[in-house]
Amino acid sequence: MPVELRALQSLRLWHDVNLDLVHEGADLSVRQIAILLTIYLEPPPHTVRGLAAKLNVTKPVITRALDSMGKLDLVTRRRDTLDKRNVIIQRTVAGALAVERLGDIITARAKELPL
Template sequence: MAQAKTTLRTTAAAKAASKAPTNATADKLVGTLRDTMVSLVRRDGPDLSARQLAVFLTCYLQEEGHTVRGLAAELNVSKPAITRALDRLGELDLARRKVDPLDRRSVLVQRTLKGAAYLREIRSIMGETSTVAKKETETRVVRATRRAA
């Protein structure tokens, strides 16, 4: 009986330990996302909503061509919501729409040079915030090790 309790505790501890790195990784990613979003909001430049950013990133990070209908299906939102997001992205010259010459009922979403530059900027900010977060984590580990010793 005592052995069974010990085994259950050991199993529970192992499960908790296996989740810890995932939680730590998720915490780091969420921190990087927060720091990136704060940097984007603070700087001079377009301030996109979550939906607009999702549409933008989907168009720029996935190679295949995109349509309003396809984006709506992929992001699980209505076509009018995609249209509003694309209206804003078009105002900022981050994306543009063009009628598909092969199927005039379909609207294609095209990338722009300004949009590509904006994506480079996002990547740069994320790289910087990720590097800072990594250094902060290393510093905390060193301090914790010193205290434990």
């Protein structure tokens, strides 16, 4: 099952999924989505500093994104016990479900693509 997406199919897929996201009022910014998926796809541990470097944004951006996503219970923070300056970002059940749901949306839209 090779992944063969041509440009027009790619755009159609991007359009359809974004439309779905807008429809269900999932108002996460592009940055927040990038952060969320990094946390759930890349191997832990994740720190503020590491995420900032990975996304090439400033640390306050990460802190604020974690604040807002934390309110939505999509991620949690914990102090690193070995180096108490560090904060370890952890996954949550609700976050895992949300990510899984996004995967389902994309997969479903990809299936519907015209060949």
